Structures are given as C-alpha cells and as structure tokens.
Amino acid sequence: MMKKLALQESITFPRKPTQSTAECWFDDACILDMDYFVKTISGIKAKGVRPDLIGSIIAHYASKWLPDLSSDDTEKGPMNFEESSPESVTASWMKKRFFVETLVGILPPERDSIPCNFLLRLLRTANMVGVEPTYRAELEKRISWQLDQASLKELMIPSFSHTCGTLLDVELVIRLVKRFASLDEGARSGVALVKVAKLVDSYLAEAALDTNLSLDEFIALGAALPSHARAMDDGLYRAIDTYLKAHPGVSKQDRKVLCRLIDSRKLSPEASLHAAQNERLPVRAVIQVLFSEQNKLNRHIDWSGSFSGTRSPNPGLEPPARCLSKREMNSQQMEIKKLKEDLLRVQSQCIAMQMQMEKILDRKKGFFRWRKLGIMPSFKSTVSVFEKIEEEGEGEVTFARQTPMDMKAKLVRGRTPPKWRKSMS
Numbered sequence: 001m002m003k004k005l006a007l008q009e010s011i012t013f014p015r016k017p018t019q020s021t022a023e024c025w026f027d028d029a030c031i032l033d034m035d036y037f038v039k040t041i042s043g044i045k046a047k048g049v050r051p052d053l054i055g056s057i058i059a060h061y062a063s064k065w066l067p068d069l070s071s072d073d074t075e076k077g078p079m080n081f082e083e084s085s086p087e088s089v090t091a092s093w094m095k096k097r098f099f100v101e102t103l104v105g106i107l108p109p110e111r112d113s114i115p116c117n118f119l120l121r122l123l124r125t126a127n128m129v130g131v132e133p134t135y136r137a138e139l140e141k142r143i144s145w146q147l148d149q150a151s152l153k154e155l156m157i158p159s160f161s162h163t164c165g166t167l168l169d170v171e172l173v174i175r176l177v178k179r180f181a182s183l184d185e186g187a188r189s190g191v192a193l194v195k196v197a198k199l200v201d202s203y204l205a206e207a208a209l210d211t212n213l214s215l216d217e218f219i220a221l222g223a224a225l226p227s228h229a230r231a232m233d234d235g236l237y238r239a240i241d242t243y244l245k246a247h248p249g250v251s252k253q254d255r256k257v258l259c260r261l262i263d264s265r266k267l268s269p270e271a272s273l274h275a276a277q278n279e280r281l282p283v284r285a286v287i288q289v290l291f292s293e294q295n296k297l298n299r300h301i302d303w304s305g306s307f308s309g310t311r312s313p314n315p316g317l318e319p320p321a322r323c324l325s326k327r328e329m330n331s332q333q334m335e336i337k338k339l340k341e342d343l344l345r346v347q348s349q350c351i352a353m354q355m356q357m358e359k360i361l362d363r364k365k366g367f368f369r370w371r372k373l374g375i376m377p378s379f380k381s382t383v384s385v386f387e388k389i390e391e392e393g394e395g396e397v398t399f400a401r402q403t404p405m406d407m408k409a410k411l412v413r414g415r416t417p418p419k420w421r422k423s424m425s
Contacts, residue, residue, distance in 0.1 A: 034102060037061060041106050051113035059118045062103055066096065069121050097129040104135045107142070116146045120154040127160050127169070140172070144179035148192035152202050165212040170221065173203060177224040193229045200225060201235030208243035215254055218243055222261045233266040237275065244280040252282060259285040264292040301339055 044054055063070035100122065107114055123139045143150070159169040177200055180188065204221060207213055222236060230236065240258055244250060250258070259281060267275065267289065275281060275289045 034099065038102065038106055045108070051108035051110040054108050055114040058103060058106065059115065062099075062118075062122070066099060066125065068125050069118065093129055096125070097131055100126050100129060101131050101135050104131075104138055111142075111145050114142070116143060116149040117151055117154045119143045119146075120150060120157065123172075124154075124157045127157065127172075130160075140176060140179065144176050144183070145187070147176055147180045147199070148188075148195040150199060152199060152206070155199065155203055156206060166207070166210050166217075167212075168207050168210065170207055170213065170217050173200075174217070174221050174224060177221065181225055193225070194231065197225050197229040198235060201230075201239055204239035205235070205242050208239050209246050211246055213243070213247075215247075215250065215258065219258065219261065227263065230263075230266065232268060233262050234268050234271045237262050237267060237271050241274075241278065241280065255280075255282045256284065264288045265295075267292070269293075297339070301336070301343070 041054065041058065044057070059069075103122065104126070119139060119142055123136070123143065126136055126139060155173060157169045157172060159166055161169075164171070177196065180196055200221060204218065207221075208218065222239070240262065243258070244255065262285070264272070264275075264285075272289050272293050276286055276293075278286070
C-alpha cells in the first residue's frame with residue numbers, strides 16, 4: 001500500500017524525478033502482472049508524465065520479464081518466462097507472443113520516446129515468435145523514424161523465414177532504409193542521413209560475406225539512399241569489394257552494374273589506389289578512378305600556383321584556419337615543383353610528337369601531288385637521260401631549267417640519223 005501511495009505522489013508532481021524515485025517506479029512496475037501493468041501505464045499517461053519516462057518504464061519492465069529484450073546479455077531478471085513457468089515450449093512461445101504484442105500496443109505514440117535499439121530488439125523477438133503483421137508494421141514504422149540512432153549490432157537481425165536463404169534479414173533492413181529515405185526533410189536532418197548512410201555501408205560489408213546474398217538485394221540496399229547522403233564512398237567501395245571476394249562467380253556485366261553505385265570522385269586517395277590495383281573491378285571502373293584522380297591532381301596544381309604569388313587566384317577564398325609550418329611549406333613546394341617539371345616534360349614530349357607527325361604528313365602530301373600529275377620521278381632515269389643527251393647532242397649544254405617538252409625534243413634529235421641531219425642543214 002505504501003508503494004502505491006509513493007507511486008501516486010510521484011506521478012502527481014510534474015517535477016523531474018530523482019534517481020531513487022525512478023528506481024522505485026521500476027521496481028513497483030516489475031512486480032505487477034501484465035494486465036495490471038497495462039492499467040498502471042494507462043494511469044501514468046493520464047497524469048501527463050513525460051513520454052520518454054513512460055518508455056523507460058516499459059523498456060525496464062520488458063527486459064525484466066523477457067531477457068532477450070535486455071541490452072546487457074548478462075543481465076537476467078529474477079522473473080522471466082523460462083524460469084517462472086514450467087510449461088511446455090509451445091505455451092511459453094505463445095506467452096512471449098502475447099507479451100510482445102501487448103508491449104507494442106502500449107508504446108507512447110511520440111517519436112524518440114523509446115530507444116531505437118530497444119525497438120530493434122523487440123522487432124527481432126516479434127519476428128522470432130511470429131506476431132501479427134500489424135504489430136510488425138508498427139514497429140518498423142517507429143524504427144524508421146529514428147534509424148540514425150540504431151547500432152550495427154542491433155540492426156543485424158537474423159532471418160527467421162524458411163523461404164529466405166540469407167542468414168540476415170536483408171529485406172527487413174531494405175524496408176527500414178527506404179522508409180527512412182521517404183520521410184520529409186523536416187522529419188530527418190542531414191546529419192541523420194549521413195549516419196544512416198554509414199550504418200548501411202557497415203551493414204552491407206557484413207551481409208556481403210553471405211554467399212546466398214543476391215546481387216539484386218545488395219544493389220537495392222546500396223541504392224536505397226540518395227547520392228548526397230554519402231560524403232565519401234569508401235565504405236560502399238569496401239562493401240562491394242567484400243561482395244566480389246565472397247562471390248567470385250559474378251559476371252562481368254553484373255560487376256559493371258555493381259560498380260555504378262560508386263562515385264569515383266568521392267573516393268579517398270587510399271581507396272583510389274586500392275581500386276586502381278584491384279583486379280576484381282571491371283576495366284571501365286578502374287579507368288574512371290584514374291581519370292578522377294587525374295582531375296583532382298590538375299585542380300590541386302592549379303590551386304597550388306597561388307603559393308608562388310602573394311594573392312590567391314580566388315579573391316573570395318578564405319585563408320586556412322591553421323597556418324602551415326615551414327617544413328610543411330617546403331615539402332609542399334618541392335612536391336609542386338616536381339609535379340610542374342613532370343607536366344613540362346610531358347608537354348615537351350607531346351610537342352615533339354606533334355612536329356614529327358606534321359613532317360610525316362608533309363611528305364605524304366608531296367608524294368600524292370606527284371602521283372596526281374601522272375609523273376613518278378626517278379633519279380636514276382633522269383641522270384641517264386642527261387648523260388645520253390650530252391654524248392649525242394651538239395653545241396653547248398645549257399643548265400637552264402628544262403621543261404618536259406624540251407627534254408622530249410632533245411631525245412628526238414638524239415635519235416635522228418646523221419644523214420637526215422646533214423640534209424636538213
């Protein structure tokens with residue numbers, strides 16, 4: 001009786017309860033039967049107690065009666081279904097199912113009133129005992145509201161379906177992530193989106209080890225979030241590389257589809273170096289990574305040109321927050337100088353190759369011009385003709401420029417018999 005009076009007095013005053021008062025509430029609540037507990041929670045709600053405090057009472061009560069819902073595996077309450085009732089397995093199973101469905105029915109409707117990890121443990125137990133689909137849908141909806149607060153350990157819910165071949169319930173996580181992504185921008189912040197993206201990448205890296213995980217499920221979960229959710233794609237690249245290791249029989253076309261999830265511009269230098277040497281990736285993906293790194297290097301060289309001057313090329317660019325030391329400045333300048341020398345060397349080689357190509361094209365143009373006129377010049381034949389003219393011809397040999405008609409006339413005169421020449425004279 002004294003405990004009930006203490007409970008009513010603590011409910012009446014809306015001030016923040018102390019630690020001893022909260023523990024008193026928990027102890028009083030845990031000794032109640034399920035029906036009395038539901039009535040007590042209804043009375044607490046009617047008194048206007050904060051929803052987060054009601055959620056704490058429900059979580060504490062559930063972990064005492066059902067140790068599977070406790071965050072600490074070693075914490076075993078004095079009262080649970082396995083120890084308190086020497087009934088058959090089926091009866092204990094049905095009692096767990098009723099217990100979970102009752103807990104879902106009395107959860108406060110406000111967001112963030114129940115910790116997300118507790119909801120995930122409750123969903124795992126609900127899937128294990130086979131609760132009604134309406135209760136499961138309610139839990140999935142509440143978890144999707146605060147998915148950014150979930151941990152990887154609690155999200156790795158095993159699959160209890162006989163039709164699913166994977167160890168983890170990947171389809172459940174896909175539904176949770178898609179529902180979170182479909183929330184309004186006012187309901188989810190940008191920070192929450194980034195946290196969920198990191199959580200999804202870590203989950204994919206763990207689920208990729210399962211040889212029964214299909215490519216469609218992997219792609220559906222990897223593409224469930226928008227592209228701006230990931231500032232860096234290193235985690236997604238690690239998951240894809242893990243999947244390709246565990247599934248060596250993936251075809252070349254499927255590898256291409258898988259690598260389309262990665263934005264090569266969002267890879268860190270370490271991940272880009274690993275991707276450039278990764279034989280499991282298709283050639284096109286490796287070329288994209290190399291091209292992105294070249295563009296980054298070119299932008300770095302253009303920006304670093306401001307070190308040689310006193311002003312930045314971008315007048316709106318603010319100075320860095322931390323001043324670089326002299327040693328760092330010298331090492332950066334040496335690296336930039338080396339990059340500039342390499343760039344000049346490549347440019348000079350390109351210019352030399354271009355000049356050589358122009359010379360080859362000029363020679364080819366001259367050859368085709370002679371061929372178009374129908375004259376194929378030969379050095380030996382021309383020399384022999386001139387020698388014959390000098391031997392047989394009379395008079396002075398002029399070295400003036402000669403046309404083809406003059407050469408033909410001299411050849412005709414050289415072939416004329418002497419008698420015919422004397423009669424003509």
